Amino acid sequence: MASEDGKMSKWSAVNGGCPEEPPPAAVISLWEEVAELLVDGSEKSHIQWHNIVEALEHAAKYLPTSPEARRFVKNHVGRILDEVLEIGWVGKKMRKGTVEVILRLALEMANKGLVAKDTDGGADHLPLRILAIVFDKGKHIYRDPDEGAFSDGGGQPEVRIDQIQAFHRMDGIHHLATYLSSRPAVDQYFSTLHSLLRAVFDAVFLTDDNEADAAHEISKSIMGHLLILDDEHLRKLPTSQMQQACLDLRLINKRSRLVFSDRQTLTDFHEFWRGLVLKLLRSESIEHRFLGLKEIGAMIDASHLPKAFVVSGAGCPFVNGRYELAPSLINGGCIAGDAIVSYERVDSAVKGKRLKLHPCVMEEEIFSSYSSTWWYLSEAGGSGTDYYFHKSKPHEHDRPPASGWDSTGDGDDPAPTLKDGEELIPIVEEKNTLEQQLATWMMKHNVFDIALGMHSVVMDVPTAMVGFLSRMSNANNSRGAVDRSALNQVLGQRMQLLESILPAMAEGASNMPQQSSPLLSQASLVSPSLSSMATSSSSDFFTAVAAAKQRLATAERWKQSMERALNEYLAASKEVQDARSYLTELERSREVINVDEEDSCDGSEEEVAGRSKRQRRLYKSP
Numbered sequence: 001m002a003s004e005d006g007k008m009s010k011w012s013a014v015n016g017g018c019p020e021e022p023p024p025a026a027v028i029s030l031w032e033e034v035a036e037l038l039v040d041g042s043e044k045s046h047i048q049w050h051n052i053v054e055a056l057e058h059a060a061k062y063l064p065t066s067p068e069a070r071r072f073v074k075n076h077v078g079r080i081l082d083e084v085l086e087i088g089w090v091g092k093k094m095r096k097g098t099v100e101v102i103l104r105l106a107l108e109m110a111n112k113g114l115v116a117k118d119t120d121g122g123a124d125h126l127p128l129r130i131l132a133i134v135f136d137k138g139k140h141i142y143r144d145p146d147e148g149a150f151s152d153g154g155g156q157p158e159v160r161i162d163q164i165q166a167f168h169r170m171d172g173i174h175h176l177a178t179y180l181s182s183r184p185a186v187d188q189y190f191s192t193l194h195s196l197l198r199a200v201f202d203a204v205f206l207t208d209d210n211e212a213d214a215a216h217e218i219s220k221s222i223m224g225h226l227l228i229l230d231d232e233h234l235r236k237l238p239t240s241q242m243q244q245a246c247l248d249l250r251l252i253n254k255r256s257r258l259v260f261s262d263r264q265t266l267t268d269f270h271e272f273w274r275g276l277v278l279k280l281l282r283s284e285s286i287e288h289r290f291l292g293l294k295e296i297g298a299m300i301d302a303s304h305l306p307k308a309f310v311v312s313g314a315g316c317p318f319v320n321g322r323y324e325l326a327p328s329l330i331n332g333g334c335i336a337g338d339a340i341v342s343y344e345r346v347d348s349a350v351k352g353k354r355l356k357l358h359p360c361v362m363e364e365e366i367f368s369s370y371s372s373t374w375w376y377l378s379e380a381g382g383s384g385t386d387y388y389f390h391k392s393k394p395h396e397h398d399r400p401p402a403s404g405w406d407s408t409g410d411g412d413d414p415a416p417t418l419k420d421g422e423e424l425i426p427i428v429e430e431k432n433t434l435e436q437q438l439a440t441w442m443m444k445h446n447v448f449d450i451a452l453g454m455h456s457v458v459m460d461v462p463t464a465m466v467g468f469l470s471r472m473s474n475a476n477n478s479r480g481a482v483d484r485s486a487l488n489q490v491l492g493q494r495m496q497l498l499e500s501i502l503p504a505m506a507e508g509a510s511n512m513p514q515q516s517s518p519l520l521s522q523a524s525l526v527s528p529s530l531s532s533m534a535t536s537s538s539s540d541f542f543t544a545v546a547a548a549k550q551r552l553a554t555a556e557r558w559k560q561s562m563e564r565a566l567n568e569y570l571a572a573s574k575e576v577q578d579a580r581s582y583l584t585e586l587e588r589s590r591e592v593i594n595v596d597e598e599d600s601c602d603g604s605e606e607e608v609a610g611r612s613k614r615q616r617r618l619y620k621s622p
Contacts, residue, residue, distance in 0.1 A: 023062045023069065030055050031072045038079050049098055052080060056105040063112055073109055074126055078133060081106055085139035096159070099141065103163050106130050107170065114175040117182065125189040127179065132192035134163055135199035164203050168211060173203050177217040186225035187233045190241060193222065197248035204255055205361070216256040216265060219249050223272040227279070235285035242280075242291060246273060247394055250302075257338040266337045267429045273299060274441045281450045293451055300468050302398065303434035304427055305335060306420035309343055309357060309400060311377065315412030318347045319377055319387055323357045325425060334428035341398070344380060354380040357400055357418075359392075373397040377405075377416070387411030424471075439472045452558070 034055045056077070062069040084102055113127035136142075141156040167173065176196070183189070200218055203211045222245070226234075253269040277299065280292030309323045323343035329335050342358040359373045373396075377388040386408045390401055405415040426433040442448060448465055 023058060023066050027058045027062070028068055030058065031068065035072065035076055038076050053098065053101055053105070056080070056102060056109075060105050060108050060112075063109055064116070077106060077109065078129055081130070081133045085133065085136070085141055096156075100159060100162065103134055103159070104166055106134055107163060107167050107172065110134075111167070111170045111172045111175060114172065114179045117179060125183070125192070128189045128192045128196065131167075131176070131199070132195040135160065136195045137198060161202070161206065164199050165206055167199075168203055168207055173200060173211045173214040173218075176200070177214040177221070180218055180221045180225075183221075184225045184228060185233075186222060187229060187237055190237050190245075194241065194244050194248060197222075197245070197252065201248070201252050201255065204252075209255075212256055215252050219252045219256070219265075220268070223249060223269070227272060227275050229279075231279070231283050231285075234279060235283050235288050239287050239291040242276075242288075243295070246276070246295065246298075251394065251397065254338065264430060270299075270429065270434060270437065274438070278445055278447070281447065296447070296451070297464055299438055300464060302427075303438050304424040305341060305399060307423040307425050308421035310419045310421065311357070311416045312419070313414060314377075314388065314416035315407070315414050316387055318353060319355060319411065319416060321345050321347065321355075322421075323355070330425060332428075334426050334433055337427050337429045337434065343400075356380040359397065359400075375400040376408075377411070385410050388415050435468075435472055439469055442469065 030051065034052060055072070059069045059073050059077070063073060080102065084099055107130075110127040110130040113130075133139075137160065139160075142160045186193075197218070200211070200215045204215050226245075249272070250269055253265040256265040273295070277292045277295045280288045280295065283289055283292070305325065307325050310321070311323060312320050314320050323345045325335070326342050326344050329339050329341065335341070340359070342356055344354065344356050347353045347355060355377065356379075357375065357377055359375055362372050362374055372394070373392055375390040375392050375396075376386050379385045379387070388405045388411045389408050390396075390405045392401060399420070400418055402418045402420075405417070407413055407415055426435045428434070429437070442465065448469070451465060
């Protein structure tokens with residue numbers, strides 16, 4: 001009874017400190033009837049939607065004082081929301097107004113739980129689960145405005161936006177920030193994060209950055225909580241959700257950097273990102289170690305931008321050509337991490353027509369792409385005509401995708417493809433570049449050695465790291481250069497090892513070069529001499545034996561992974577040679593063969609051809 005009194009005391013603060021009378025018997029009976037319907041399904045269909053709404057209204061009212069109300073909310077509100085948003089309830093469509101009332105009641109209950117710092121659900125984190133369902137962009141009624149999910153018609157993506165605005169008016173984003181700051185066990189509610197973080201990001205745009213401070217605090221809390229997880233808890237988190245969380249946090253921190261010029265939001269994020277990747281690389285889970293390797297590649301890509309893109313294949317010939325990074329963005333050979341990237345070109349053949357390749361943030365609420373970044377090929381100045389666009393995915397917000405472009409209606413088919421230039425511009429944060437920060441981190445923590453010692457993908461990320469570190473050691477920019485002697489001291493012969501193997505693989509050699517063997521020996525750990533072990537204690541001896549066995553097992557796994565990679569590469573090289581020889585023979589026989597070398601484009605969903613300027617806006621600093 002004491003614990004129940006404690007819960008009452010905690011919840012009474014939400015109710016203004018004035019506990020109400022317990023709910024009438026008729027209300028409790030209604031909750032029980034609705035609960036029975038949820039369990040038994042359509043057999044009890046005499047319960048109407050107005051009964052569901054009434055049950056939720058009573059639950060919201062009595063939530064601070066009634067254990068029965070909290071039990072109903074904990075056990076059944078999630079199911080009700082899923083049925084509403086997925087149109088699963090007896091297969092019947094609902095009126096839009098009814099859906100909005102149910103969602104608003106759910107937000108009210110979740111917000112009360114946040115304020116009370118509700119822990120009645122234990123590790124369930126009920127307020128977060130409710131919010132994650134309400135804000136989930138993937139729910140059926142939020143997806144397609146033309147499908148007609150409601151019985152009275154109308155679009156549905158804006159319903160989600162309305163709920164975010166309603167939550168903002170409840171001061172819910174700030175309550176969420178306070179709640180998460182005191183919840184370090186992030187693994188208990190990790191599955192809710194993508195939906196929550198995406199809603200927080202959208203709230204920043206919807207409120208003209210008024211929620212940016214709360215969003216920044218939420219991001220800081222989650223990043224801190226993730227970094228203190230031990231491996232036992234970390235490896236329980238799905239790798240796909242971890243990858244998505246990194247992307248969501250990066251988007252929030254980039255926006256925060258635009259709002260708070262005095263805060264190192266992007267620097268803090270990249271420090272977190274490197275810290276998390278290091279934990280992943282050291283995990284006992286192979287899947288999580290592979291995610292760590294994949295994220296290294298993402299960090300390398302995020303540390304610089306192509307200086308130019310070449311557009312080709314567009315039905316409008318004047319759109320084709322080389323687009324250079326806007327000169328105003330480059331300072332001292334670098335570009336700021338919070339810069340709004342755009343590329344420009346002048347078509348001298350059409351009276352100096354200026355064109356630009358640039359990102360836009362979608363603003364129109366009726367589209368499910370609200371606050372998403374799309375890329376456009378447009379005329380700069382003048383009419384500002386948009387010729388081609390790309391409905392980009394979240395991970396493509398930094399740079400334009402190569403394929404998958406569409407015409408806006410003003411651009412002639414076919415749509416173009418893009419190819420980035422070889423020259424890269426480093427991104428600078430605070431006093432040095434992200435490239436320098438990343439290279440220093442790799443050397444300090446022997447990340448290259450960890451990558452080489454892992455199973456599989458031996459010729460993927462490690463070779464990318466070789467190219468990255470080699471380029472860094474030769475960098476001319478003072479803010480991005482890494483001392484070659486320091487680089488070689490940390491990497492030892494590892495880089496030479498890969499460089500000695502790759503040429504032989506490219507030539508289709510059947511055996512690895514003999515010079516690789518001494519390099520492998522040099523790359524191994526130094527063992528204590530037998531003479532020194534002879535004078536050691538027996539415990540030291542057995543410890544050394546165990547360590548030697550572990551070293552041997554690790555070396556054998558390393559050898560096997562390299563042999564697999566070598567065999568696969570040689571097989572692919574042989575197939576290339578066979579295909580080339582066959583093509584040559586056919587060409588000699590004067591047969592005409594048309595080889596389409598253009599990349600295949602993944603078609604995006606059909607969109608309205610023209611996007612008016614009122615439906616979107618350029619990124620801009622406040």
